[in-house]
Amino acid sequence: MENILNYIIAGLANGCIYSLVAIGFVLIYKSSGILNFAQGTIVILNAFVFYSFTIQLGIPMVIAILLTLAFGALLGFVIERFILDRLIGQPILAVIILTLAFSEFLKGIMNLGWGTDILSAPQLFPRGNITILNIVTLDYSRIAFLVITFFLIIIFAIFYNKTKIGLAMKATSDDTIAAGSVGIRVRRVFVVTWIISCITAAAGGILVTNVMGIHIQVAEIGFKAMAVALVGGLQSLPGIIIIGPAMGIIEFLSAAYLDPLVDGGMRDLVPFIILLIVLIFRPSGIFGWKHIERI
Amino acid sequence: MLQLVNVEVRYHEVILVIRGISLEVQPGQIVSLLGANGAGKTTILKAISGILHHEDGKVSEGFVNFQGRRIDKLEPYATAEAGILHVMEGRRIFEHLSVEENLLTGAIMHGNGKTHSDLEKVYTYFPKLASVRKRTAGYLSGGEQQMVVIGRALMGRPKLFLLDEPSLGIAPLLIKEIFDILNAINRDEGISMLVVEQNARIALDFSNYGYVLENGRIVLDGPSDKIKQNEDIKEFYLGLSELGSRRSYKDFKHYSRRKRWL
Numbered sequence: 001m002e003n004i005l006n007y008i009i010a011g012l013a014n015g016c017i018y019s020l021v022a023i024g025f026v027l028i029y030k031s032s033g034i035l036n037f038a039q040g041t042i043v044i045l046n047a048f049v050f051y052s053f054t055i056q057l058g059i060p061m062v063i064a065i066l067l068t069l070a071f072g073a074l075l076g077f078v079i080e081r082f083i084l085d086r087l088i089g090q091p092i093l094a095v096i097i098l099t100l101a102f103s104e105f106l107k108g109i110m111n112l113g114w115g116t117d118i119l120s121a122p123q124l125f126p127r128g129n130i131t132i133l134n135i136v137t138l139d140y141s142r143i144a145f146l147v148i149t150f151f152l153i154i155i156f157a158i159f160y161n162k163t164k165i166g167l168a169m170k171a172t173s174d175d176t177i178a179a180g181s182v183g184i185r186v187r188r189v190f191v192v193t194w195i196i197s198c199i200t201a202a203a204g205g206i207l208v209t210n211v212m213g214i215h216i217q218v219a220e221i222g223f224k225a226m227a228v229a230l231v232g233g234l235q236s237l238p239g240i241i242i243i244g245p246a247m248g249i250i251e252f253l254s255a256a257y258l259d260p261l262v263d264g265g266m267r268d269l270v271p272f273i274i275l276l277i278v279l280i281f282r283p284s285g286i287f288g289w290k291h292i293e294r295i
Numbered sequence: 296m297l298q299l300v301n302v303e304v305r306y307h308e309v310i311l312v313i314r315g316i317s318l319e320v321q322p323g324q325i326v327s328l329l330g331a332n333g334a335g336k337t338t339i340l341k342a343i344s345g346i347l348h349h350e351d352g353k354v355s356e357g358f359v360n361f362q363g364r365r366i367d368k369l370e371p372y373a374t375a376e377a378g379i380l381h382v383m384e385g386r387r388i389f390e391h392l393s394v395e396e397n398l399l400t401g402a403i404m405h406g407n408g409k410t411h412s413d414l415e416k417v418y419t420y421f422p423k424l425a426s427v428r429k430r431t432a433g434y435l436s437g438g439e440q441q442m443v444v445i446g447r448a449l450m451g452r453p454k455l456f457l458l459d460e461p462s463l464g465i466a467p468l469l470i471k472e473i474f475d476i477l478n479a480i481n482r483d484e485g486i487s488m489l490v491v492e493q494n495a496r497i498a499l500d501f502s503n504y505g506y507v508l509e510n511g512r513i514v515l516d517g518p519s520d521k522i523k524q525n526e527d528i529k530e531f532y533l534g535l536s537e538l539g540s541r542r543s544y545k546d547f548k549h550y551s552r553r554k555r556w557l
């Protein structure tokens with residue numbers, strides 16, 4: 001009983017990060033139809049940059065965090081303005097393939113820059129844990145994950161639902177041409193979308209490497225986030241916010257209870273089995289848009 | 296305020312769709328553009344608003360002027376900022392947004408404090424929208440959706456409306472209602488309008504001046520009353536013969552061969 005609760009909480013904390021990364025992924029998909037296969041690589045790249053700022057350059061933690069988020073924003077801007085801009089008018093598939101190529105390119109850069117060893121991330125939160133009512137033991141970093149991702153998602157939700165830029169993003173994702181026709185600067189919306197997406201990736205990178213260590217394999221989180229996005233429904237932000245934690249919990253439970261039975265590996269497999277099942281029965285995801293059809 | 300001078304439009308650099316037309320809209324005027332399917336009516340509106348650029352189309356000869364400024368190279372957002380609001384064919388609402396959110400998107404480009412009073416103004420012209428303001432726009436009826444896109448354009452405080460077949464697929468009674476409201480908007484807000492219609496009767500009743508387009512050329516233009524009196528227009532677009540009765544299909548075919556030189 002104690003154990004299962006611990007797994008659930010740990011899964012929940014990790015799953016929140018999936019949601020965070022998936023939000024960035026989905027925003028890009030919604031606004032432009034691009035599936036960004038580089039999302040996971042961007043997550044880990046930001047974590048490496050954070051490592052350099054803190055461990056290598058000795059910049060104080062808070063400033064390093066802000067600098068890393070700023071780096072994420074800059075990266076988003078550069079990708080949209082200088083790479084995707086050249087591909088306007090090309091088939092969307094070409095752009096998707098380009099994100100794959102870009103991902104490999106970044107991996108090469110990271111190998112050159114930071115090597116292939118697992119680096120240990122700077123310690124963000126004090127070590128230790130608290131036990132609640134003798135039932136659940138929570139370590140501080142898990143609590144911090146939950147609180148921080150919760151706040152980031154709230155901030156994002158307010159931005160998306162209450163600001164003009166958020167409204168412009170929603171309109172653009174519904175009908176790009178119509179958005180332009182009412183005076184929305186669609187190109188600017190794309191840039192903002194990429195910037196937000198890369199900032200969420202940076203936040204995710206800083207957090208997740210705190211428990212996983214920093215190495216290129218962490219880029220796999222991009223695929224987990226993609227699975228979360230597809231199960232939730234590619235257009236549904238609320239769906240993603242719900243599915244992320246659910247996926248995290250399922251993942252940790254399968255690691256705890258299934259892995260011993262089959263010599264491991266279930267932890268990474270189960271999310272994709274779920275994805276498969278969901279896609280077979282509900283191709284547009286659990287909370288996905290059904291195309292509005294009025295006849 | 297709007298002039299097209301010898302405008303030629305090509306898609307994909309080669310397909311010549313508009314073959315040198317000149318057209319003008321005066322301040323406060325309602326101008327209609329008539330023509331059969333594929334004549335190039337929508338293309339002309341796209342050339343004015345800049346949506347052409349998104350379809351690999353281009354003004355290859357001539358130019359488009361709006362208030363003394365050349366606009367045929369501008370993106371849609373820029374022509375919108377200049378005061379030209381294009382209400383596109385087929386009611387392009389943001390279907391997952393609410394009615395009110397749809398209207399608010401029209402005000403994004405202005406970004407100052409008058410949004411609220413603009414919204415109230417739209418609800419005054421379209422009282423029906425006020426009662427469905429929280430509804431998801433995709434589920435509205437066709438007529439309501441048409442009101443949403445006109446209201447959304449009105450939120451952009453336009454000087455000129457480009458209206459592409461606002462009557463398409465809407466019940467006759469509602470068509471009348473919508474055109475009455477457009478008339479009121481023209482009168483009270485002083486917004487000029489260039490309206491494309493296949494329904495010539497509605498368009499000529501609504502407008503002050505008309506152009507008739509065939510195969511990318513203007514074959515007739517004049518005050519709407521005059522155009523209504525034109526015998527060929529009566530026959531071909533209004534479906535009336537000299538005697539005021541419908542012609543048989545056989546005559547119709549014969550006529551369409553003859554009408555080329557018109």
Ligand SMILES: Nc1ncnc2c1ncn2[C@@H]1O[C@H](COP(=O)(O)OP(=O)(O)OP(=O)(O)O)[C@@H](O)[C@H]1O
Pocket residue numbers: 306307310312330331332333334335336337338339350352493
């Ligand atoms: N994107 C495009 N690429 C190539 N040809 C096009 C494109 N859009 C329109 N055309 C062609 O241009 C011609 C005029 O089209 P347009 O849509 O302007 O006609 P229309 O008068 O609005 O017709 P309708 O009454 O059916 O709406 C048609 O022959 C059409 O096939």
Ligand SMILES: [Mg+2]
Pocket residue numbers: 336337338384
């Ligand atoms: Mg048309």
